[in-house]
Amino acid sequence: DGGITQSPKYLFRKEGQNVTLSCEQNLNHDAMYWYRQDPGQGLRLIYYSQIVNDFQKGDIAEGYSVSREKKESFPLTVTSAQKNPTAFYLCASSPGRGEKLFFGSGTQLSVL
C-alpha cells in the first residue's frame, strides 16, 4: 500500500536531548512537509522540501532541523534549543503545487 509512515507514534524527550522523528513515503512525491499541531492553534509549518537535497524554513523553524537526502525520507530533528517541544507532529507529502497533501498518522512528542 502506498502512503506515509511516521515513527514512532509516541516519543519522550529528556531535558537537553535531541530527538529525531522519522517520515517515509512511497508515493514518489517530490514535496514533503513537517507541521506542528498544538491544541487550539491548528497546524503550523516547520519545514518543507520541494525536491531532494533542498528544503526551506516554514513559520516556526527555530529549534528544529531537517534533511532530505532521499526522495522518500524527510526526518525532523527536535533539538535542545526547542524549549517547548511537546506537540503532535505531522508529516505530509504532495505530488505538486495545488495538489492535496497526504498526511502520516503523526508522532506525539512529550517532555519528561
Added chain:
Amino acid sequence: GNSVTQMEGPVTLSEEAFLTINCTYTATGYPSLFWYVQYPGEGLQLLLKATKADDKGSNKGFEATYRKETTSFHLEKGSVQVSDSAVYFCALTPPLGTDKLIFGTGTRLQVFP
C-alpha cells in the same frame, strides 16, 4: 498576507442535524481551497477541494462552494452522523509562490446520538 479564519468550536449537534462550519480566507488572486478532516489520534485526510470561483467540492455528503465575492468556503452537510465527529480544517494554497498549505485553526465537531 494569506490566511484562513474558521469558526471556533466545538460545534455540538444531534445526529441527523444540519451542519455548517464557516470558513473565510484572505489571499491575493485565486487560491485553491480545501477542507481536511482529522479523526482522533490520526493525521489529516482531504475531505474536498475547489480550485476556482463558484466550484463546489463534495464528498461523503459534505459540500463547500468557493465564493470569491464573500471570500468564503463554508462546509455543509445535510444530515450528520456520529461517525462525522472529528476536527475539520479549512486550508488554502496561495496562487503564487510555493505550494505550502495554510491552515485555519480547526473546528471540532461533536455529534451525539
